[in-house]
Amino acid sequence: MVMRRRLWFPLGTATLLLLFYWSWTAQDEYQWTGLGKPAQGPQEEHQVDTAPLDNSDYFWRKLPTHYPVRDIKPLPTGKPHALPKIQTTFGKESEHDAATRKERQQAVKKAFARCWNSYKENAMMSDELAPISGTTKDVFGGWGATLVDSLDTLWIMGMREEFEEAVTAAADIRFESTSLTTVNAFETTIRYLGGFLAAYDLSGDRRLLRxxxxxxxxxxxxxxxxxxxxxxxxxxxxxxxxxxxxxPEMALVAEVGSLCMEFTRLSLITGDPKWYDATERIREIFEEQQSTTKLPGMWPISVNPREKLFNVDNTFGLGAMADSTYEYLPKMHALVGGLIPSYQTMYEESMKTALKYNVFRPMLPGSPDILISGTIHVEKVGGKEALNLEHQGQHLVCFAGGMLAVGGKLFGNAEHLEAAQKLVDGCIWTYKAMPHGIMPETFIMHPCKSNEGCEWDELLWKRAILREAGFDDLAEVDDADSIISEWRLPKGFVKIPDTRYILRPEAIESVFILYRATGRKDLLESAWTMFETIQKNTRTALANAALADVTTEGRPEKIDSMESFWMGETLKYFYLIFSEPDLINLDEWVFNTEAHAFKRLLP
Structure with missing residues (x-):
């Protein structure tokens, strides 16, 4: 926030000296940027935090720049637009409903506090707590990933004493060295940069901005x-x-296209456009090549940053390795108050393609009206390119329902909101269909011929299982029964390649967003069922652990792993769905892909 100086001085020498001092310190603050003064743009209208942060000698600033930018792109100018509301209008709830909701909210908070205390006692300043052995793991630079990921969760849950203790600890993290040989820039951006920015936006604590x-x-x-x-x-x-x-000559599209929210928010807060400039150059390439890919409208899963070729690969999807590139399109529109119109255009073009080619309705008992998002492979068949849809669902791609709910409300697109509901219902259905009520990492289903639906056909289901198992069409249908037993397949599932549950947040994320967008009360019940089943099966003596196989009939085996997103995302979304709707109102805040809440530019 702007430093508002409320000390008044008489006119004369004292005033002149004060103005001279202010000018000198402001210049000192910005001289390292190479710009000589704060960037011009909407940030000046939106309370830019330009006061010195006492770190002009920071290690990474003093290193020489080999390829300096000569033409920094300025932040967008103008007054942010009054965008359509994302959140629905919630009516007055009954005393019974309010009591139930608050009881559930406190249960989530209790689960989080238990994990936080175990992390603090056993793994503070390490990236992760191993929730069974109580040992530590450093997989994200060794800079306290769980600590930083949990900062805004602590604030949101009203744990102010713990928040203050956590900020004091985080202020001592040193980013000049790491125990890792290779650092994942994307993961560092969404966890650390996103975590600090959100905690600063919520609390105003300048240590976090530093x-x-x-x-x-x-x-x-x-x-x-x-x-x-x-x-x-x-x-x-x-x-x-x-x-x-x-x-590099090859990078995952999500790792290149998912830096814009965090970099732009940092530029908006500080007034320094260099971070915005960095990712705006990427956005321009995405926009230029969007219509030239092998599936026009979408970008392939891998891209070539060295040659700036984002249109060569032949695999397309909304899931793993691509997800947040698409997620950030409507969210960037919200973050900057609609001042960069290209984000809306890019989102609408990408979803036009995705909804036409990537989503499918599975053949299931009872014919529920749900959708699953798959992966498209563009292949050469008879000298011509053909589209082959892989009917594999992923827990990770459950984020797509929330994305389409945000986009549908922001851009007044009823088709997107309808698709959002069917995709979220698909994730809920998959949770309920498994023996422990928890969705696996990946699964394969047999599609209906059209998204309008089809009747359940058990013979067709078994034939699909046989093909997946490598049998030809002459195989006896009865052979499928042994495969169904061996693979532990509930009806409707053709194969479950990855049976793990790693405490992922994407399903509850979209359930939460859709609830805030529509007010559907059944989503509250679905969320509570999900929380109870996850707690029941993942709880350890210390915290919560990933599961090796959610298809087993007996209690699933636990894995000694608890990624930072369990406390940074999963429990945060469970808490928020049982909160008052104005706590992190989606018309005022927008989440990055690690569930860190950034303030939106508002008119």
């Missing part, structure tokens, strides 16, 4: 390449030693 600036300066070094494209899997030591870098 840490966000430190992470931002470190990550900005990944863009110091000849064409200013980022290095997703980053040689940290080479960069720290001042070595020259070049962008």
């Amino acid at each position: 840490k966000a600036r430190e992470v931002g300066d470190m990550l900005y070094k990944t863009f110091d390449t000849p064409n200013r494209m980022p290095i997703s899997r980053w040689d940290f030591d080479n960069a720290a030693q001042g070595g020259k870098q070049v962008a």
Whole structure:
């Protein structure tokens, strides 16, 4: 926030001296950017935090820049637009409903507090707590990923004493070194930069802005390449030693296209456009090549940053390795108050393609009206390109329902809102269909011929299982029974390639967003059922653990793993769905892909 100086001085020498001092300190604050003054743009209308942060000698700032930017793109200007509401209008709830909701909210908070205390006692400053052995893991730089991921959750849950203790600890994190050989720039961005920014936006604690600036300066070094494209899997030591870098020839599209929210928010808060400039260059390439890919409207799962080729690969989907590139399109529109119209256009074009080709209605008992998102492979058949839809669902792709709910409300698109409901219902159905009420990582289903639906056909289901198992069409249908037993397949599932549950948030994320967008009360019950089944099966003596196989009849085996998103995302969304609707109102806040809440620009 702008430092508002409320001290008044008499006119005269004292005033002149004060003005001279202010001018000198402001210049000192900005001279390291190479711009000489704060960027012009909407941030000046939206309370830019421009006061010195006392870190002008920070390690990553002092390193030489090999490929400097000569033409920094300025932040968008103008007054943010009054965008359509995302949240529905909630009526007055009964005393019974309010009591039930608050009781459930406190149960979620209790589960979080238990995990937080175990992390604090056994793994503080490490990336993760191993929830069975009580040991520690450092997989995201060794900079306290769970600590930083949990900051805004602590604030949102009203745990102010714990928040203050956590901020004090986080202020001591040093980003000058790491135990890792390679740092994942995307994961660092969404967890650390996103975590610090959200906690700052919520609390206003300037220590958090200082840490966000430190992470931002470190990550900005990944863009110091000849064409200013980022290095997703980053040689940290080479960069720290001042070595020259070049962008990779292959990167996952999500790791290139999902940096814009965090970088833009940092630029808006500080008034320094360099981070916005870095990711705006990426957005322009996405926009230029969107209609030239092998599935026009969407971008392939892998891209070539070195040659700036984002249209060559032949695999397309909304799931793993691509997800947040699409997720950030409507969210960026909300974040900047509609001041970058291209994000709406890019979102609408991508979803036009995805809803036409990537989603399918599975053949299921009872013929529920649900949708699943699959993966398209563009293949050569008889010298011509053909589209082959892989009917594999993923827990991770459950985020898509929430994305379409946000986009549907922001852009007044009823088709997107309808698709959002069917995709979310598909995830809920998959949870309920499994023996423990928990969705696996991946699964395969047999599609209806059209998304309008089809009747359940057990013979057709068994034939699909046989084909998946490698049998030809002459195989006896009875052979499928042994496969169904061996693979532990509930009716409707053709195969479950990955039976794990790793405490993922994507299903409850979309249930929460759809609830806020529509007010559907059944979503509250679905959320509570999900929470209870997850708690029952994942709870350990210390915290909560991932599960090896959710298809077993007996209690699933636990894995000694609890990723930081369990506390940063999953429990946060469970808490928020049972909160008052104005707690993190979606018309005022927008979540990054790690569930960190950023303030939107508002008119």
